Amino acid sequence: MSKTDKRKKVLAAAASVFSTRGFHQARMDEIAERAGVAKGTLYYNFSSKSKLFSATVTEGIDEIIAKIRAQIDSDMPFAEHFRQLIQCNVTLYLQYSDLARIVFNEVSSGMDDEILADIQTARARYVDCVADQLKDGQRSGHIKDVNLRLTAVAIVGMLDNLCNHHLRDPSSVGRDELVDLLFDLLSSGLTRESKLPSNFD
Amino acid sequence: MSKTDKRKKVLAAAASVFSTRGFHQARMDEIAERAGVAKGTLYYNFSSKSKLFSATVTEGIDEIIAKIRAQIDSDMPFAEHFRQLIQCNVTLYLQYSDLARIVFNEVSSGMDDEILADIQTARARYVDCVADQLKDGQRSGHIKDVNLRLTAVAIVGMLDNLCNHHLRDPSSVGRDELVDLLFDLLSSGLTRESKLPSNFD
Amino acid sequence: MSKTDKRKKVLAAAASVFSTRGFHQARMDEIAERAGVAKGTLYYNFSSKSKLFSATVTEGIDEIIAKIRAQIDSDMPFAEHFRQLIQCNVTLYLQYSDLARIVFNEVSSGMDDEILADIQTARARYVDCVADQLKDGQRSGHIKDVNLRLTAVAIVGMLDNLCNHHLRDPSSVGRDELVDLLFDLLSSGLTRESKLPSNFD
Amino acid sequence: MSKTDKRKKVLAAAASVFSTRGFHQARMDEIAERAGVAKGTLYYNFSSKSKLFSATVTEGIDEIIAKIRAQIDSDMPFAEHFRQLIQCNVTLYLQYSDLARIVFNEVSSGMDDEILADIQTARARYVDCVADQLKDGQRSGHIKDVNLRLTAVAIVGMLDNLCNHHLRDPSSVGRDELVDLLFDLLSSGLTRESKLPSNFD
DNA sequence: GATGAATGAGAGTTCATTCAT
DNA sequence: AATGAATGAACTCTCATTCAT
Known part of the structure; x- marks a missing residue:
């Protein structure tokens, strides 16, 4: 061997x-x-438990990012493309849920600073990956002028919390519902479509 | 004593x-x-470390929820009201950031199941609190027909991730920027303003 | 208890x-x-193995020093007094041989610097104790003008090596022989008595 | 190779x-x-760490002994010869201080009995070497009738302790001072030169 | 002859928990 | 009601030694 x-x-x-x-x-x-x-x-x-943890996280997250990049097909109408992006992220999150739990939920405390930094870097790479996806939409004029990095942070937060919600009780909400909600929310927000902005108060 | x-x-x-x-x-x-x-x-x-932790979290989160409920003034135009809601949540999150870190980031693993359930209940109460706030908006016709609980989960995820992003590097993004982004995203999503909500105020 | x-x-x-x-x-x-x-x-x-070791050595050596100081009777002719001093040191060394082995033979390497310093301090206290004994003899004019500290170091070295020699093979040399040799060597050196220092060549 | x-x-x-x-x-x-x-x-x-250690010590000490034997020139007045002997031993001890530390300070405990015996044999060879040097002086009538082996043990003890003292803090005492003290102490002891042995009390 | 990946017994240390006071 | 000395199971990490290549 x-x-x-x-x-x-x-x-x-x-x-x-x-x-x-x-x-x-x-x-x-x-x-x-x-x-x-x-x-x-x-x-x-x-050399240590911390280093093993760090390697696990880093190599795992890079694998996920590579898969996301590989699965994206940008030669379709934006709405469809955007939905596909969301679907892809949700699917991979659920598939790698164990790793995701590590990366997004246990980063906060009680670890060597050096290792903590490694993990935050891995997290940042994932956020950057999401931001890159948004950038394409922005370039093509479909996404408005927002702080992309910050928006990506927000999206990852939603993704994380929604997927965990699903994982904790899969019967309460289906995977498709998650994708629909994310798509809807990110596309047009919470305000009623029928209500025009003029009388939005 | x-x-x-x-x-x-x-x-x-x-x-x-x-x-x-x-x-x-x-x-x-x-x-x-x-x-x-x-x-x-x-x-x-x-009776144990776990019980002490559970009590800490439960009593802490209830204190926060009470403060949120106390700070909301619903007798103003919806947009303003909604922005105030967001502001209030961001402020309290940052103020109780230590507790927030516990509740939202360390719940996942390695704890007694019984205690874990207590903490998830506390989390759920916070999510419910956010959902209640949305419900008012929905009743008054300002918020469209979405799964409120799920939306609240998504919002809390954004809140958590954005605030932590701010806390990790306060110089990279100001508190007001967080509020603005959350308000904008939740109000109208990511698509270009030209697409309808142009005169949204 | x-x-x-x-x-x-x-x-x-x-x-x-x-x-x-x-x-x-x-x-x-x-x-x-x-x-x-x-x-x-x-x-x-x-708090640690090292600290326990340090405490063991320090408290042990102080006990020995106290005993030496207690056993000295300086109201007798110098030669007798000097022989008693040697006898007392040899006896205590052999009695506390386990501690002595620690203090004098394992100080060299592979220990926390802090602890090493503690032990060297304890050793130094013992050397000082011997030097003090010599000082009395010097004041009374019986001991010539030598570097007392250095001489004490030399004496402790002899004591250590001779006693260990005895302990390794008690049958090869008796305790009294040790005392006699030390007394003789320290009193008049190795040169033949008939040869006066003046024509020592 | x-x-x-x-x-x-x-x-x-x-x-x-x-x-x-x-x-x-x-x-x-x-x-x-x-x-x-x-x-x-x-x-x-x-075959093992112990054997390697044993070989290291044995071969090292034999090298030193060979050097001592090679450096001695006995065709000079005894006093000068004796001082040269001391000088030679001090110089080699300081030069091979690392090996000396092993041989003289770490032999006592926690090692395989078999290996321990090897090392004590090496030590004994060094002591014998010193005793041989004394024997010459005794034959020529310059050194009095003492137990040579025991005296050599005492001398090695002094040498060891004094040299380590010097190595721990080279600024406190020079190499020449060590040689002078050893020569003086071994030649005539501690008693005042003015006091002749006859009225030594 | 020489290698170095792999081993596993054993070391120091931590810390939630207990209980006599 | 409150204490804190005492516990011991559990943990991470080390390193002399082995053996297939």
Whole structure:
């Protein structure tokens, strides 16, 4: 078995355990066991629990971003394109929900500053990816002149919270409903379409 | 000193420590020290670390909800009212940012299921509070027919992510900008103003 | 059982284990077991293995120094007094040989700098104690004008090496022989008595 | 590269690392790295860490002894000869201070008995070397009738402690001062020269 | 002869929890 | 009601040693 094999196995096991338990509750023992290697092997490949966590997050998020970029087809009408974007993000979020939980929900506290920075960088790359998608729409005149980065932050927040809501109780709301809501909200906001701005008060 | 006094002191200290360190990194020792009581006193008032955490979160979130409800003045034009709502939520989020971090970012993993349920209930109460605010707008015909609960979830997600973005680097984006973006996005979405809501005020 | 009791028990067990195994080979488990307390109790009383070691050495060496000072009777002819001094140091060294081994032989490497400094300070106190003894002899005119501190260092070196030699193989040399050699060497050196210093070549 | 080449490289690296860190703190990894060989090569040449340590010490001490024997010139007046002897030992001790630290200060505890015996044998060879030097002086009538082995033990003790004192704080005492003190002490002891042995009381 | 990835027993340390006072 | 000394299970990390190549 090659070096790469064990490293990959460890990363996969780490993603699984960190997602289930969170960083602090994850035990290196369990990761080793699930990877089918000895505990020392974890430390042979990653110098600490924090570094393993960091690698798990970074490599995972980059995989997701690559998939998003690969799945986008911009040669269709904007509305359809935009809906596809949302759909794609929702689908990947739900598919990688364990990783997503790590990246978006456990970044706040009690970790080495260095590692924290790595993870925030990974998060930022995802936000940038979303912002890039918006930029295309802005260039083509379909999206108005807003602070794209900030808007991307807001979108990711919605995505995160909505998807978690769905995951906590899948029966309460379907995946399609999530996509519809996001599309609707992002397209035209909350105000009644029939009510013209003139008498919006 | 009455029982209630010490209990309150403990809760205040717990809020402070849990906020700073997060649940798993918070130490009962530090909470006791900051509360100025012996460690045993913590266990005299709360049966476990989890219960103390739960109480901290629950009582904190209820305090915030009460403040939001108290600050809303619905006797003004809707647009102004809506903006005030957003402003109020942003302000309170930033003010209680430590508590917010706990409630919205560390709920996911590695905690007793029972406690987790308590905290998710507290979260749900906040979401309900936001949904209630929307409901008023819907009743008065200013907000269109959307799934309010889901929309509230989305809004809270945006709020959370945007405020954290601001807190991580206050110089990158001002508080007012947050409010403006939220108001704009929620009012009319991302599509160009030329598309109808042109004279939206 | 009072706090002091357990602390003392731990120190005694630590002295025993550190002496037998040396610092790096001593296991906290064994110290706890020998003290009849839980491992956590070690850390409740001493913040780390190093600190426990430091306390063991410091408190031990101070006990020895106190005994030396108590046993000296300076109201006798100098030669006798001097021999008594040597006898007293040899006796105490052999009696506290475990501690002595720690203080004089394991100070060199692989320890926290802070702790190392503590131990060197303890060593220095012992050297000072010997130097003080010499000073009296110098004041009374019996000891010539030499660098007392340096001489004390040399004497402690002899004492250490000779006593260890005796301890390694007690049958090869008796305790009295050690005292005699030290007395003879320190009194008049190695040169033949018949040869007066004047024509020493 | 021949087997002997790598073996020598390993021994040199081992001396360097063991000296700096001491036996227990030295890591095989670091020795291998410093030797520029793989870790397995260490075990290919030496069956264990202890054996490697033993070989390092034994070969090192023999090198020193050979140098001492080579540097002695006995065709000069005794006093000068004796001073030269002391000077030579001090100089070599300081030059090989790392090895000396191992041999004289870390031999006591926490090592395999077998290895411990090897090292004590090496020490004994050094003591014998010093004793041999004294024997010449005794044969020529310059040194009085003392237990030479024991005296050599005492001298090595002084040498060790004084040199370490110098190494810990070179500014406090110069190398020449060490030699002078040793020469003076060994020649005529501590008593005032004016006081003849006859009325030494 | 030489390698270095892999191992796993064992180390120091932490900290929520208990209970005699 | 309140304490805090004591606990011990659980944790991360180390490193001498092995063995397939």
